[in-house]
Amino acid sequence: MEAQKPMRLSRPSTSFRLRSASLNAVRLRRIFDLFDHNGDGEITVEELALALDRLGLGADPSDLIFTVESYIQPGKKGLAFEDFEALHSALGDALFGPAKDGGEEEKEDGEMEEAFKVFDEDGDGFISEAELQAVLAKLGLVEGRSMARVHEMICSVDRNHDGRVDFNEFKGMMRSISLKSA
CATH class of the missing domain: 1.10.238.10 (EF-hand)
Structure with a gap:
């Protein structure tokens, strides 16, 4: 091999x-x-x-x-x-080059799209439980070993209850994390 x-x-x-x-x-x-x-x-x-x-x-x-x-x-x-x-x-x-100030929403959305693509491995516009588990496992996170835990993570973000995370749900999650840390 x-x-x-x-x-x-x-x-x-x-x-x-x-x-x-x-x-x-x-x-x-x-x-x-x-x-x-x-x-x-x-x-x-x-x-x-x-x-x-x-x-x-x-x-x-x-x-x-x-x-x-x-x-x-x-x-x-x-x-x-x-x-x-x-x-x-x-x-x-x-x-x-040096970082530029300016939190323009358009730039932020583009960057969130890049982050979203890391999880959306098949490029279908959604993060499935299998995709989330694969990324967590690649990172060596214990959550990646349990499909039940992955399911809980998806459900906590999945606002329309379709069993997947779309970009808007992902963006909302990221913004709420940002606000909590500020």
């Missing part, structure tokens, strides 16, 4: 950095918590490599060390959340 090569992105996704600061903060915190495998409040190079590998974006640990070492505070073994934010911001600036 042929070994699977890590997937490489040909160009950075426009959803790398949301222009809505509150959505970006929520998303970054969630990503940080996912990458912090042992829950100690720091992301080590090993945890970062594991997370990227699970996402199919394998990276050479020596490249990761080179990229993140200047963001790790003296005496620490990994990135604290604030360090992770600084690294994310620097990478965003390097890839896309």
Whole structure:
């Protein structure tokens, strides 16, 4: 059986950095918590490599060390959340130029569409239980192991009770998360 090569992105996704600061903060915190495998409040190079590998974006640990070492505070073994934010911001600036202010709803919707597409694997305009479970499993989340838990998650967002999440339901969920964190 042929070994699977890590997937490489040909160009950075426009959803790398949301222009809505509150959505970006929520998303970054969630990503940080996912990458912090042992829950100690720091992301080590090993945890970062594991997370990227699970996402199919394998990276050479020596490249990761080179990229993140200047963001790790003296005496620490990994990135604290604030360090992770600084690294994310620097990478965003390097890839896309400095962040621009302006929470224009149209731009925010475009970015939410990009995020939605991550879950809508078959591109039919809906997130099914199977698609949500697949993404959660890829991220190594325990919720991805239980179809009952996935069903609960879908039902909590599914306003029209069709058993799937459409873009407007997804957008409403994302905005409510943003408002709760503000």
